Amino acid sequence: MCAWLTHDPLDVPALLAEVAAEGCGGTAVFVGTVRRSAEDGEVVGIDYSGYEAMAEAEFDRIVADARSQWPDTRIALRHRLGYVKTGEASVAIVAAAPHRATAFHACRFIIEETKERVPIWKRERLAAGDERWVVPHGG
Amino acid sequence: MHVKVLVFASYADALGKGELALSFPPGATVGDCLAEVQRQAGGRVPPAPLVAVNRVYARPEQPLADGDEVALIPPVAGG
Numbered sequence: 001m002c003a004w005l006t007h008d009p010l011d012v013p014a015l016l017a018e019v020a021a022e023g024c025g026g027t028a029v030f031v032g033t034v035r036r037s038a039e040d041g042e043v044v045g046i047d048y049s050g051y052e053a054m055a056e057a058e059f060d061r062i063v064a065d066a067r068s069q070w071p072d073t074r075i076a077l078r079h080r081l082g083y084v085k086t087g088e089a090s091v092a093i094v095a096a097a098p099h100r101a102t103a104f105h106a107c108r109f110i111i112e113e114t115k116e117r118v119p120i121w122k123r124e125r126l127a128a129g130d131e132r133w134v135v136p137h138g139g
Numbered sequence: 140m141h142v143k144v145l146v147f148a149s150y151a152d153a154l155g156k157g158e159l160a161l162s163f164p165p166g167a168t169v170g171d172c173l174a175e176v177q178r179q180a181g182g183r184v185p186p187a188p189l190v191a192v193n194r195v196y197a198r199p200e201q202p203l204a205d206g207d208e209v210a211l212i213p214p215v216a217g218g
Contacts, residue, residue, distance in 0.1 A: 032218045051147055054194035091218050120217030121148035133149040136216045
């Protein structure tokens with residue numbers, strides 16, 4: 001039932017296999033990972049939570065938007081929920097198209113729209129043991 | 140009419156719960172719902188948060204219907 005969200009580690013080769021097609025000459029991959037640095041403490045991991053039913057629907061709408069803009073594009077993506085350790089991937093997006101420019105455009109569009117629209121939240125865990133909600137600021 | 144209100148992440152922490160059941164007279168809007176949540180929350184959630192109705196982003200002037208699922212959405216941070 002959950003097409004886009006997963007609690008499991010991300011499998012980029014599986015996503016590449018989902019979009020593979022003989023008509024596609026370019027495939028763009030974006031992988032977002034949990035990074036260690038924060039302004040005031042070392043991040044050991046992030047708890048991802050979401051309004052899951054709406055997040056799934058919003059991913060449906062984003063992918064539909066991308067397909068309407070770039071009709072020949074094949075798209076696969078997964079976003080993790082639950083605890084993701086520093087260095088692990090939290091989101092992976094793969095876009096394959098006949099030519100590379102379209103693949104790059106579609107992949108970029110999907111990650112930017114994801115950050116803008118999909119109801120998912122991060123709670124950082126710091127090495128000192130503290131936890132805090134992440135307030136987004138365009139990154 | 141009866142409306143289910145879902146509250147997430149930092150807003151749920153601030154409110155101490157993630158769900159409210161509210162009732163309104165016919166003709167009530169998303170804005171009326173937000174005002175009632177604000178009254179109950181006593182300033183613990185922002186007065187004009189992002190809102191979704193039935194899993195689609197909505198504006199304050201949108202009318203509500205019986206059985207709607209209204210969600211208060213903190214600034215999203217996916218990716």
